[in-house]
Amino acid sequence: MDSVRPRTEELIAEKLDLERLLAAGGGNTFRVADLGCSIGPNTFHNVEHIVQQVRQKYNHASPSSAPEFQVFFNDQVNNDFNALFRSLPPERDYFAAGVPGSFHTRVFPNSSLHLAYSASSAHWLSRVPPEVVDRGSPAWNRGMIHYGSAPKPVEDAYRAQFRKDMGGFLRARSEELVSGGMLVLVFPGLPDGMLHSETQAGSVIYCVNLSILDLVRQGVLDEDQLDNFNFPMYFPHPREMRELVEENQCFSSIELEVVDPEESTWLQGGVGLREWLVVIRSTMAESFARHFGGEEIVDKIFDGASQKIAERAEVIMSTKCKELPLLYVALQRN
Numbered sequence: 001m002d003s004v005r006p007r008t009e010e011l012i013a014e015k016l017d018l019e020r021l022l023a024a025g026g027g028n029t030f031r032v033a034d035l036g037c038s039i040g041p042n043t044f045h046n047v048e049h050i051v052q053q054v055r056q057k058y059n060h061a062s063p064s065s066a067p068e069f070q071v072f073f074n075d076q077v078n079n080d081f082n083a084l085f086r087s088l089p090p091e092r093d094y095f096a097a098g099v100p101g102s103f104h105t106r107v108f109p110n111s112s113l114h115l116a117y118s119a120s121s122a123h124w125l126s127r128v129p130p131e132v133v134d135r136g137s138p139a140w141n142r143g144m145i146h147y148g149s150a151p152k153p154v155e156d157a158y159r160a161q162f163r164k165d166m167g168g169f170l171r172a173r174s175e176e177l178v179s180g181g182m183l184v185l186v187f188p189g190l191p192d193g194m195l196h197s198e199t200q201a202g203s204v205i206y207c208v209n210l211s212i213l214d215l216v217r218q219g220v221l222d223e224d225q226l227d228n229f230n231f232p233m234y235f236p237h238p239r240e241m242r243e244l245v246e247e248n249q250c251f252s253s254i255e256l257e258v259v260d261p262e263e264s265t266w267l268q269g270g271v272g273l274r275e276w277l278v279v280i281r282s283t284m285a286e287s288f289a290r291h292f293g294g295e296e297i298v299d300k301i302f303d304g305a306s307q308k309i310a311e312r313a314e315v316i317m318s319t320k321c322k323e324l325p326l327l328y329v330a331l332q333r334n
Contacts, residue, residue, distance in 0.1 A: 003259060004186055004328050005049065011330050012053045015254055017180050018061060021114045024178035030054055030067045031113050032094075033176075035103040036121025037073040039083040044092075046119055047071050051094050054115070069094035074107055076100070102126060104168045108176040116173055117184040122329075125232040126165045129157040133228050143223075145209045146231040148195075148202040162234040166244050174250035177333040183251065189327025191258045192237045201324040203316045204276040204309065205231065211304030212292075220300065221292060229291050231284065241329055251331040259326040273309045273316065277302065 022028060032050055037043040051069050058066040073084060077100040088096055101107040103118070104126045131139035132147075132154055139153040147155040173183050188201070196202040212229075215221045238256055245253055281288075281302050288298045309316075 002045075003326060007255065007328060007330070008050070008184060009053055011182065011184065011254060012050070012057060015332060016054065016057060016115075016182060018054075018058060020180045021178055022067065024111065024180060028065070028067045029070050030115075031070045031072070033072040033074055033099070033108065033113050033116040035074050035116060035118040036124070037075050037079070037084065039080050040087045042119070043073060043084075044087070044089055046117070047094065048089070048092070050115065050117065055093075070097070071095070072097050072099045072108065072113075074099040074101065074103055076102060103172070104165045106172045106175060110175055111178045113173075113176050113181055114178060115182045115184070116177060117182075117186075119186050120188070122166070122169070122185045122187040123189070123233050123235055125158075125161050125234055126168075127161070128230045128232045129161040131157040132230050135227075140227075141230055142227055143209075143213065145212065145226070145229055146196075146202075146205050147234070148197045148199075149206050149209070158234045159240070162236060163240070163244065166236075166241070167247070170244060170248040170251070174248060174333060179333055181333045183329075183331040183333070185329040186326055188235050188324050189241075189258060190235050190237050191325065192239050194237075194322065196235055199322050199324045200273055200316070201276050201280075203312075204273055204280060204305070207273075207308035207312065208277075208280065208301065208305040210308050211301050214304055215297075215300060221297070225292055235324065236327065238327065241327065245329075245331060250334055252334055253330075254332055255328060255330040257328060259328050273313055274306065277305055277309060 022030070032047065034043050034047060051071070054069070055066060071094045073081075073096065075081075079100065081098040081100065084098065099107050103121075129139070131137040132141040134140055139157040141147070141150050141154045144150045144154070147158040177183060190196060190199070197206070212221065212226050216223050216226055238258060241256055242253070245251055245256070281298075285298055288301060289295055292298070292301070
């Protein structure tokens with residue numbers, strides 16, 4: 001969100017019609033939802049920035065009628081909301097509430113939100129595509145954990161699952177947002193024409209895959225454990241998102257593009273292969289431990305992946321693997 005802060009500030013300043021929004025939503029309360037909030041502190045940083053920008057616009061337009069703010073923190077039911085609530089900023093200038101549930105479906109009442117956003121969450125799928133763990137399917141992803149280096153039928157299965165999930169996401173938001181409400185998504189994506197295997201993140205995931213294969217060969221893990229494990233993430237191209245927005249027909253696209261790496265603060269100076277390994281472990285460690293059998297196995301997997309990266313770093317970098325950029329999507333409810 002820091003990377004695209006100027007874009008979001010401009011969006012709120014120029015496109016947010018305050019009178020229309022509050023008239024549509026009733027009362028004098030501006031409602032914001034963070035979709036995929038996790039446990040903080042990033043979510044609080046993002047919320048405070050949005051609330052500050054909306055309040056600033058109110059103060060400029062009509063200082064005497066500034067609204068109160070209600071912020072909803074949404075994530076899966078297994079998210080640690082207690083940890084989230086314990087770390088809430090004590091001097092916040094908004095009312096806070098937790099909303100458990102998958103954002104791929106409805107989680108708020110009809111026409112109840114004025115602005116919804118999601119940071120680094122919209123690329124997560126609701127589930128691993130069932131075809132990739134089905135031995136009888138052409139898309140069976142045998143010996144692989146993601147679609148990046150897999151055959152085309154595997155990528156097609158991931159793409160179909162993303163289309164289904166993002167289609168449900170947009171339908172849900174179209175019902176929850178008031179007319180004129182804003183939806184802002186910031187998540188990893190790919191420029192049109194780029195393959196995930198051409199990115200540094202894709203290369204690191206492949207090294208994790210090689211490490212698991214080594215443990216299978218050593219008898220530490222079963223082959224079935226590998227064949228039944230896949231990353232539930234898909235990194236779309238802008239054209240895919242445009243198609244989904246057009247099919248939904250409830251939103252006007254304000255901005256939908258890949259953020260230039262030079263503009264993206266999290267990529268400035270480069271994100272190295274080992275940094276990507278840390279990111280992958282931090283986001284997937286719980287899933288690895290649950291599926292493969294505990295923290296000790298997770299250590300072995302990522303120690304092995306670190307060694308693979310060291311062995312292959314020169315080759316990976318010589319192929320000019322690219323950074324995995326951000327996709328910025330700003331939509332307005334018709």
